[in-house]
Amino acid sequence: MVNPANPAQLEPIDALLSAHGLRRTATARLVLSWFLAHVDTSYTHAQLLAALQGAEPDDGLTLDRVTLYRLIDRLTQVSLLLCRVDANRVRRYQAMPESVKAMPHFECQTCHRDSPLTGELQGNALDLEAAAQNALQTLKALGYEGLSLDLAVRGVCADCAASAAAQAKADT
Template identity: 30%
Template sequence: MTVVKNTAESAAEAETAALLIRGTGARATPARVRVLRLLRMAPAALTHHEIEQAIGDLPVDRVTLYRVLDWLVESGLAHRNADAQRVFRFSAAAIGEHSAHTHFRCEDCGRVFCLDAAPPAPPSLPEGFSLSHLELDLRGRCAGCTGEHR
């Protein structure tokens, strides 16, 4: 998957990614900045392999990339979800968002799309239960697979 933006947009997005990373109290390493920038610019969630291919010019080995992705998820800057084939896909979290998030999963191509719609309110929980997060996965066919591209 290729994400093409002009140089000014790309530089601004890199600076935004660095600021978000520093906002967690962590160092904005080149690998973290590049991966977060890529996730923020991507139109849909990406697999580890797609991310690895997209940052091929940055000398990052697979283990480092896994660590960066894990760190971004743990820091609340990215989401990790398994698709229908049980392949993890990563997407950038909305700024300030750490919990409720809705996804649409295409049953044909396996792509995962982040939606702006928040999931419904959780049901009442029994006494003593504590909800840590709520996710809603919608499943069906994306516009690319139905042939209804806009």
């Protein structure tokens, strides 16, 4: 028999929720498991709602936008999710691995696709992690709490740049 007071005996999602002081509701399980299954993808509130409504189990669970907003806010407060605000001031949410202090990503200003840069920056990952740790330690020493660091590179992705070049060539 599973003892709910012992997080080690709970399912991994339930254990994560319990360890962070959150209720283990069906909605919380659904949302957190979705993010953990899609760790390299960030979602706006609307994108997440649409994706989850298509993935809801057939057990009477209904997910409304207010419940989802409150839940992702709580998941962000306990650092299970990373919330970034893009160049258009749109909030995007992504799973935040506990070990990660810096989450480098590229945001295309044309198609608004958000792509992690961990693979591309692998050679510099230790330098980035050390810089992040130094910045976070300094801020913590100054009394700041609940810290994470977001490194956003903004520009036009290769696909959009190629499409624009092809369109320009076709127009001439």
